[in-house]
Amino acid sequence: MQTRPGFLYSLLASFVAVLLAILLPVPAPAQVYAGRPKLIVIVVIDQFRGDYLNRDESKFTGRGFKLFMDQGAWFTNCYYDYANTKTAPGHATIGTGAYTDGHGIETNEWWDASRSFDFKVSSVEDERYQLVDLPAASIPANQPGAPDNAPRFVVGASPLNLRATTLGDELRLATQGRARVYGVSLKDRAAILPAGQAANGAFWIDTSSGQFITSTYYMEHLPEWAHAFNASGRIAQAEREANAEGTTQFFNLVGRTPAANRYELDFARALIDGEKLGQNGVTDLLVISLSANDIQGHQFGPDSDSEERMILSLDRDLGSFFDWLDQSIGLKNVWLALTADHGIAPVPGEASKLGVNGVAVDMEKVYDKLNEELNKRYSHGSHQDYLLPGPDLPYIVLDKRAFKKAGVDEKAAEDEVAELLPGAVASQNPNPPPFLTLMPPTVNHPSQHRLPPAPRVQYVYTRLQLANGQLPPTDWGRLLAHSYTEHGNWFVMAVLDAYQMEGSGQFAGTTHFSPWSYDRHVPLAFYGAPFRAGVYQNRVAPVDLAATLASLAGVNQPSACIGHVLTVALQPTQPSNR
Numbered sequence: 001m002q003t004r005p006g007f008l009y010s011l012l013a014s015f016v017a018v019l020l021a022i023l024l025p026v027p028a029p030a031q032v033y034a035g036r037p038k039l040i041v042i043v044v045i046d047q048f049r050g051d052y053l054n055r056d057e058s059k060f061t062g063r064g065f066k067l068f069m070d071q072g073a074w075f076t077n078c079y080y081d082y083a084n085t086k087t088a089p090g091h092a093t094i095g096t097g098a099y100t101d102g103h104g105i106e107t108n109e110w111w112d113a114s115r116s117f118d119f120k121v122s123s124v125e126d127e128r129y130q131l132v133d134l135p136a137a138s139i140p141a142n143q144p145g146a147p148d149n150a151p152r153f154v155v156g157a158s159p160l161n162l163r164a165t166t167l168g169d170e171l172r173l174a175t176q177g178r179a180r181v182y183g184v185s186l187k188d189r190a191a192i193l194p195a196g197q198a199a200n201g202a203f204w205i206d207t208s209s210g211q212f213i214t215s216t217y218y219m220e221h222l223p224e225w226a227h228a229f230n231a232s233g234r235i236a237q238a239e240r241e242a243n244a245e246g247t248t249q250f251f252n253l254v255g256r257t258p259a260a261n262r263y264e265l266d267f268a269r270a271l272i273d274g275e276k277l278g279q280n281g282v283t284d285l286l287v288i289s290l291s292a293n294d295i296q297g298h299q300f301g302p303d304s305d306s307e308e309r310m311i312l313s314l315d316r317d318l319g320s321f322f323d324w325l326d327q328s329i330g331l332k333n334v335w336l337a338l339t340a341d342h343g344i345a346p347v348p349g350e351a352s353k354l355g356v357n358g359v360a361v362d363m364e365k366v367y368d369k370l371n372e373e374l375n376k377r378y379s380h381g382s383h384q385d386y387l388l389p390g391p392d393l394p395y396i397v398l399d400k401r402a403f404k405k406a407g408v409d410e411k412a413a414e415d416e417v418a419e420l421l422p423g424a425v426a427s428q429n430p431n432p433p434p435f436l437t438l439m440p441p442t443v444n445h446p447s448q449h450r451l452p453p454a455p456r457v458q459y460v461y462t463r464l465q466l467a468n469g470q471l472p473p474t475d476w477g478r479l480l481a482h483s484y485t486e487h488g489n490w491f492v493m494a495v496l497d498a499y500q501m502e503g504s505g506q507f508a509g510t511t512h513f514s515p516w517s518y519d520r521h522v523p524l525a526f527y528g529a530p531f532r533a534g535v536y537q538n539r540v541a542p543v544d545l546a547a548t549l550a551s552l553a554g555v556n557q558p559s560a561c562i563g564h565v566l567t568v569a570l571q572p573t574q575p576s577n578r
């Protein structure tokens, strides 16, 4: 039973507690991370579908993928929210936190009406600059020191087409240039675009020799440490590991093997050491894009034995790279992020064996068919090419010069191509239903008891529709709007049925380009002090990577960033100790 003095004591205690609460600051939760990291490393795996980590989870060892999956924040449902899932736009998205309508990169190479109608330009080629320190045998005809049999016309590279800043750019701006920012890949576009405009450097390889090079956009000569790496015998080692000794096709023959990932990660170590990343008193950034999985994946597909070997080998190589980072800079001082630039479709033949409507469509034949029909309508006898050559879905680019000559304006031209396209694609049917032909099917399909694959256009949109926002007010419409930019051309954007893609002749590979889930699904994972370890199944997007890291680093989000900060995976912070 409570006594009266006890009650008074209790009242007094409550009064003191209230008084203290008013006068003293609220006790904060324990500090979970102190300040900003010395280094952020973003690992991008070129062509790596989100489900790969689930599929091989039980086979991972050490601190490779498991560092993210067991000790980091692993988002299992990360999907690009646009329809043009290619390498250049994907890497631009990872850096900028924006899609094509924000960063301006719609595919790997395109017809740029302001530059030339004779050839496509790549997303990063820039004739104002030159490639730096090319090996003698690779110096092209347009550069000093070219050999007599100079291989080809090659220009320098820069982020000239990137219309938005990146996380790296914002780190550079916020520190008045003290933060050091680099990109590394086998591919120029994958080194340049995620690093950004203000990057200190981007390094990729000379495709024949495998030597790392750069562009005069960044520097006049390679740094000493990069020269030393190129001269170290590391190239020969990679060639031996890939059974391609002495090759002059390093990119193709070594690039498609696990040896290429080790080669790139060793270059990244040399860069971190050589440029003293993590020792500048501010947060530095390195983006490493690992190209091997893409080079191999196009040939053998996501369900091959070689794909699994690549993944398990990369797991070990990432593990040893992270162990090295721990010894050199300390993982407590580093934030890591993991993602990919796009996923991939199964090989059409593999999908169709299960009854899924997988098929490769010969787009050259589709172009022939379209040109035939357009000539009938507009040419009056003389033959014209109404499409710019080199089909590259999802875009079909019109030759506006030919239409203008025929007195046809953009709207009429694009509407016409959009109307003709479904018929031109359907006419490529390798296995037409019996009622459409008197001939027997020309292709023996392995799942004849199920529906045979039939090439089909699901949707087609004209440039004018995309530019004017004449899109459904739905998630689908937003996805298309995110895919739009312009380079002075008339075009239509084609969406084939799911699991259908461009391919001809003996095509036995696969590709990525579409708005379908398998092309958009990528991993997203973080490791580092600010992150709450766990598996997160909420729907997120690659644009959230830059938004989250910018927020944690205390800098502005990149200029066109539309990502969300992934607060669900963040540790609570202690304001008073920031």
Ligand SMILES: [Zn+2]
Residues within 6 Å of the ligand: 046, 047, 086, 087, 088, 090, 294, 341, 342
């Ligand atoms: Zn790619």
